[in-house]
Amino acid sequence: MASFNLLYIFDPLCGWCYASSQILATLADRWPGQLNMLPSGLFSGAGARTLSTAWAAHAWSNDQRIEAATREVFSIAYRDKVLADTDTAFDSSPINRALTAAQQIDATLEPRLLRHLQLARYVQGENTSSTQVVARLTAQFLIRIGHQIDSVVLARQLASCEALARQTDERIQTTQALMNRFGIQGVPQLLVRVDERTHTLSSKALYQGPAFLMNELRLLLGSEVA
Template identity: 45%
Template sequence: MSTTLTYLFDPLCGWCYAAAPALARLRATPGVHVALAPTGLFAGAGARPMDAQFAAYAWSNDQRIEKLTGQPFTQAYRDRILGAAEGRFDSGPATLALTAVAETEAERELYVLHALQRARYVDGRDTADAQVLADVLTALGLADAAAKVLSPDAALRGAMAERVSKAQATMHTVGARGVPQLVVTGQGGALRLIGGDALLGPHEGLLAQVLAG
């Protein structure tokens, strides 16, 4: 018997980065399939300039996440990303990159998401920049996806828009607020929401919730 999980997330969400270890363990669990559903929370109308006020807010929140979960947010990230002149907080490019991976080597998408999170929060690389995204993908052996990121066509942009729209519809259906969240697809297609807090707690408790019912 297999269990399908839909992971509602945004690639620039710090709490989603905090949930990465839990997602990796679920992905490695026999019989559990994890499908990524980017919500576009910080893309399009949700994107914004990285001004000093927002950077201070983000760093304060990131420090809280690190204290609670142990996931590191480095000085390189603070200096190069939060402190970047004329920087942008925009998850659209990273969502597009993940869509390119989904269309070329879908089984590696979750791994790539975690690689992009580490690139940003640990290495201080701007994952809102298409060239940075392409460089990360190339280093992971994903040359086809990297090429798509550097020269996105209408089909790729359409696929990204469709994924985001579907994820937002799922959020509405299950009453999810914010990310990260998990949605379990049960027998007959019934959907069951697992709140983001479960992704930050003991793995045994999370797995029990996933497999319940």
């Protein structure tokens, strides 16, 4: 089988990215060393915004369409605790930085942490635009799998560590350059780099289940994909 890498472009606060996270888990289980997580910055930096009543209504309407199409749960707790809190921001920066910190411990932790934080937001109703909330949830995740970390220290790092902020921004800039190169405007998007060529998979591959995904990959990578 040809040498390949999987490039997953996402934003942590994108509902469609949450809906594709089970397929992401399939990729992470099957090819942990070849999966590259690429944060797009869609809802961070200039893309961050105030969580207004109008934006919350727009987000909830969109989330309901996603749930109907994919059966991923967007709970009432999420609607009432997260979207109703118009004193907070809609900003994926804390999660992006937490993912970068996790990647520096072990790159294979990143997709698992993303799923953990997405479920905390969309099912449990945790405000994952809050640095303190993201630090607490990330520390819980890392401690559970054997990494000792203090959530208070992590919160300070997510809020004010210049090196972590710079590393996260560099990842986003690299992703945006890749998106511009291939004319990608939305997320999530899965790219497959085979030897020196990069292929864009159909968005259906992220929502139609593992069998559909494996068939799409088999077309690119050959019959060794089971």
